[in-house]
Amino acid sequence: MDKxxxxxxxxxxxxxxxxxxxxxxxxxxxxxxxxxxxxxxxSEELNYQPNRLxxxxxxxxxxxxxxxxxxxxxxxxxxxxxxxxxALEAGYTVMVCQSNESFGREIVNTRRLLDSxxxxxxxxxxSETKSFEHFKKIQERNIPMVVFDRVTxxxxxxxxxxxxxxxxxxxxxxxxxxxxxxxxxxxxxxNLGISNSRMDxxxxxxxxxxxxxxxxxxxHCDFNQDYAYFATLELLAMKKRxxxxxxxxxxMAIGAMLAIKEKGLKMPxxxxxxxxxxxxxxxxxxxxxSSVDMSSFEIGKAAAKLFIETMHNNGDMPAExxxxxxxxxxxxxxxxxxxxxxxx
Amino acid sequence: MDKxxxxxxxxxxxxxxxxxxxxxxxxxxxxxxxxxxxxxxxSEELNYQPNRLxxxxxxxxxxxxxxxxxxxxxxxxxxxxxxxxxALEAGYTVMVCQSNESFGREIVNTRRLLDSxxxxxxxxxxSETKSFEHFKKIQERNIPMVVFDRVTxxxxxxxxxxxxxxxxxxxxxxxxxxxxxxxxxxxxxxNLGISNSRMDxxxxxxxxxxxxxxxxxxxHCDFNQDYAYFATLELLAMKKRxxxxxxxxxxMAIGAMLAIKEKGLKMPxxxxxxxxxxxxxxxxxxxxxSSVDMSSFEIGKAAAKLFIETMHNNGDMPAExxxxxxxxxxxxxxxxxxxxxxxx
DNA sequence: ATCGGTACCGATAACGTTACCGGCAACGCT
DNA sequence: AGCGTTGCCGGTAACGTTATCGGTACCGAT
Numbered sequence: 001m002d003k004x005x006x007x008x009x010x011x012x013x014x015x016x017x018x019x020x021x022x023x024x025x026x027x028x029x030x031x032x033x034x035x036x037x038x039x040x041x042x043s044e045e046l047n048y049q050p051n052r053l054x055x056x057x058x059x060x061x062x063x064x065x066x067x068x069x070x071x072x073x074x075x076x077x078x079x080x081x082x083x084x085x086x087a088l089e090a091g092y093t094v095m096v097c098q099s100n101e102s103f104g105r106e107i108v109n110t111r112r113l114l115d116s117x118x119x120x121x122x123x124x125x126x127s128e129t130k131s132f133e134h135f136k137k138i139q140e141r142n143i144p145m146v147v148f149d150r151v152t153x154x155x156x157x158x159x160x161x162x163x164x165x166x167x168x169x170x171x172x173x174x175x176x177x178x179x180x181x182x183x184x185x186x187x188x189x190x191n192l193g194i195s196n197s198r199m200d201x202x203x204x205x206x207x208x209x210x211x212x213x214x215x216x217x218x219x220h221c222d223f224n225q226d227y228a229y230f231a232t233l234e235l236l237a238m239k240k241r242x243x244x245x246x247x248x249x250x251x252m253a254i255g256a257m258l259a260i261k262e263k264g265l266k267m268p269x270x271x272x273x274x275x276x277x278x279x280x281x282x283x284x285x286x287x288x289x290s291s292v293d294m295s296s297f298e299i300g301k302a303a304a305k306l307f308i309e310t311m312h313n314n315g316d317m318p319a320e321x322x323x324x325x326x327x328x329x330x331x332x333x334x335x336x337x338x339x340x341x342x343x344x
Numbered sequence: 345m346d347k348x349x350x351x352x353x354x355x356x357x358x359x360x361x362x363x364x365x366x367x368x369x370x371x372x373x374x375x376x377x378x379x380x381x382x383x384x385x386x387s388e389e390l391n392y393q394p395n396r397l398x399x400x401x402x403x404x405x406x407x408x409x410x411x412x413x414x415x416x417x418x419x420x421x422x423x424x425x426x427x428x429x430x431a432l433e434a435g436y437t438v439m440v441c442q443s444n445e446s447f448g449r450e451i452v453n454t455r456r457l458l459d460s461x462x463x464x465x466x467x468x469x470x471s472e473t474k475s476f477e478h479f480k481k482i483q484e485r486n487i488p489m490v491v492f493d494r495v496t497x498x499x500x501x502x503x504x505x506x507x508x509x510x511x512x513x514x515x516x517x518x519x520x521x522x523x524x525x526x527x528x529x530x531x532x533x534x535n536l537g538i539s540n541s542r543m544d545x546x547x548x549x550x551x552x553x554x555x556x557x558x559x560x561x562x563x564h565c566d567f568n569q570d571y572a573y574f575a576t577l578e579l580l581a582m583k584k585r586x587x588x589x590x591x592x593x594x595x596m597a598i599g600a601m602l603a604i605k606e607k608g609l610k611m612p613x614x615x616x617x618x619x620x621x622x623x624x625x626x627x628x629x630x631x632x633x634s635s636v637d638m639s640s641f642e643i644g645k646a647a648a649k650l651f652i653e654t655m656h657n658n659g660d661m662p663a664e665x666x667x668x669x670x671x672x673x674x675x676x677x678x679x680x681x682x683x684x685x686x687x688x
Numbered sequence: 689a690t691c692g693g694t695a696c697c698g699a700t701a702a703c704g705t706t707a708c709c710g711g712c713a714a715c716g717c718t
Numbered sequence: 719a720g721c722g723t724t725g726c727c728g729g730t731a732a733c734g735t736t737a738t739c740g741g742t743a744c745c746g747a748t
Contacts, residue, residue: 004485006734017698022736032696049459053401054734057703062397064460072421080416084442093456096440098428112437115393116408141348254628284598286630350704361728366706376726398704401733691748698741707732715724 005046014038025050056117065094065307066113070101070126070150073251074279075296079149082300083122090308092119099126101223107134120144122307125152127192127223144310148303152193158310160303160322164194167292167326168201171246171274174290174328176209178336180244180272184217184235186228186252195223198248198276217242221252228255236263244272244334250279253289257333273333287332294326349390358382369394400461409438409651410457414445414470414494417595418623419640423493426644427466434652436463445567447472454478464488466651469496471536471567488654492647496537502654504647504666508538511636511670512545515590515618518634518672520553522680524588524616528561528579530572530596539564542592542620561586565596572599580607588616588678594623597633601677617677631676638670 007025011018016035023031024039025048042048056062065087069076080096087094095113099106106126111134113121120143123135132154138145139157148160175183185202188195199218206213219235221227228247235242236259247253253275257267265271267287275282278293302322309320351369355362360379367375368383369392386392400406409431413420424440431438439457443450450470455478457465464487467479476498482489483501492504512529519527529546532539543562550557563579565571572591579586580603591597597619601611609615611631619626622637646666653664 008734020697030696051401051461051734052459053397053406053461057395057397057401058735072416072424077416077421081442081444088452093439093441093460095437097437098425100425108432115396116437117395117397281625281628284625285628352704364727374726395704402705
């Protein structure tokens with residue numbers, strides 16, 4: 001009993017044809033209940049498992065979803081967990097590939113998944129990606145594809161993402177309501193859609209409060225803690241330094257916090273700070289950092305559900321766009337008006 | 345041009361047999377260089393991609409590795425990244441499945457991967473798992489399997505993991521050297537190997553310093569922040585409360601920290617604290633928490649390399665065990681003797 | 689007796705690929 | 719002239735499965 005059993009083995013042992021075995025196992029009609037029982041019993045005994053490869057080859061689908069993400073940080077790993085949950089339920093297996101924010105890796109990954117013959121893709125695009133040919137190739141082949149979280153206007157597909165503009169808006173408005181006047185934004189790379197949307201929200205909040213946009217207060221830097229740290233140091237070195245900072249990710253907020261502390265400034269008094277994502281870590285810091293929350297897990301689930309829908313209606317469906325609402329979580333770092341109850 | 349091209353299409357267009365095309369594409373001998381060129385040209389033009397399903401069915405390997413992890417927290421996602429890196433390089437695609445620390449999910453996942461016909465497994469076992477039949481089934485089928493990080497004596501297989509005992513030892517010894525006398529340990533579930541090893545290290549450090557083991561100071565609790573918080577509250581409510589706590593994960597250290605702060609105790613003066621994993625977050629807290637570092641990324645890489653080795657020597661190899669060394673990172677939370685330079 | 693229907697089953701081709709075997713021509717050598 | 723060798727190529731089976739078609743046997747009704 002080394003090699004796994006096949007329907008052929010069962011057929012031979014039972015002296016019936018493989019066709020009958022196949023039917024019996026799929027519990028199809030047109031097969032005597034006695035033979036069905038016999039087949040079932042034997043296949044149990046031999047621990048028969050249908051060979052998915054053969055099956056997939058035959059019916060041209062693998063029941064596998066290719067998931068491409070730029071990394072597996074807190075937010076994305078929550079989303080992937082959501083995808084996993086729904087996909088597993090629906091009988092799909094997922095293959096997760098990290099592009100490491102690299103354009104090249106992203107291409108290699110799509111290529112790999114494509115010729116692993118996944119049934120479709122759920123994608124969050126890397127921050128480095130400016131050309132979308134590799135993804136368009138997927139669509140040309142009529143393979144279902146859903147994008148989530150990091151969407152881009154250059155890629156028209158069913159999508160699930162946060163209302164990033166609104167997120168940027170409520171964060172900025174909150175700072176304004178707290179009395180901050182010179183609000184800087186630490187944005188991501190210029191071609192990163194989520195960053196731009198959050199910045200749009202920032203700008204429209206400024207406009208609502210009749211505050212002129214100041215290009216010196218708009219800083220683009222790489223999507224990580226170290227760059228944010230240095231960028232903040234520069235901001236704080238300005239003659240007229242900002243009195244609040246909105247960073248488009250919590251990682252960046254942490255970088256900013258380190259710079260602020262180093263300069264000896266106190267939050268929220270000397271300077272306000274608010275991040276984005278509401279990672280658990282920000283509530284552990286001193287002071288606790290305010291942030292814009294999104295339900296990553298739900299976004300993941302929604303993406304998987306949308307994928308399965310798209311899969312079924314194979315293509316003849318408008319590219320649905322699901323937009324989730326962010327939620328403001330106010331903590332110490334931005335709360336100047338109502339002083340926090342405890343320390344500080 | 346809807347369906348992808350096959351060698352059959354190429355053969356027909358070129359009026360040669362599929363055998364020849366197959367040989368030409370694999371760049372085999374026994375084929376005229378002119379025909380080879382023609383085939384190459386046409387396959388380029390038709391954008392021919394070999395069908396991996398058919399290939400896999402034929403040669404009974406999928407070039408896919410099934411990776412099963414309990415979750416995708418910081419440590420494991422770093423390890424997975426390491427696995428990814430090496431596997432990709434070696435031409436393998438990885439399928440990552442999260443068991444969510446659930447025994448049931450783990451079984452479902454192995455089952456899924458098994459009949460997705462992965463070439464082998466790289467596994468970190470869930471904390472809930474007490475029976476290993478599902479993994480032994482893999483071995484019985486002679487399918488390569490490497491375990492990493494969370495290993496267990498119940499599963500004999502090539503493995504890569506940290507020297508957890510040594511990690512527990514150096515953490516505890518450090519606390520002792522700092523002058524702490526009543527050191528509690530917050531351990532994980534009783535059947536979790538890494539937890540037990542770290543505890544063994546803890547015990548042998550106590551023994552070295554001739555301190556009697558006190559069962560009241562040994563607390564098993566679930567592997568997460570909330571449980572650690574409550575467990576710490578209980579510890580601190582003792583008549584003779586501990587003057588230091590060693591937690592076997594940083595998550596738990598954070599829970600402990602919250603409890604300590606709530607009780608109004610100061611680290612490192614009133615109580616010492618040291619965690620495990622050296623997640624970036626612990627250096628951001630106030631006070632910064634000491635921790636035992638391991639190079640997760642390297643462990644992941646090593647696991648993948650070991651897998652590939654195992655794969656090649658198919659089975660006739662002793663079950664190699666690679667043990668990585670931990671590293672102590674001393675920060676404010678445990679440094680009583682040499683007072684930290686800055687605040688507090 | 690013939691017919692139609694039903695219940696059950698088997699043979700075959702196909703999915704896309706490769707391994708294996710055998711064949712044919714051309715060539716050089718005895 | 720006959721032989722073995724070499725270079726190139728094609729046919730076929732096989733991997734494990736299912737869809738399609740057709741066949742047999744039996745039953746009840748005309």
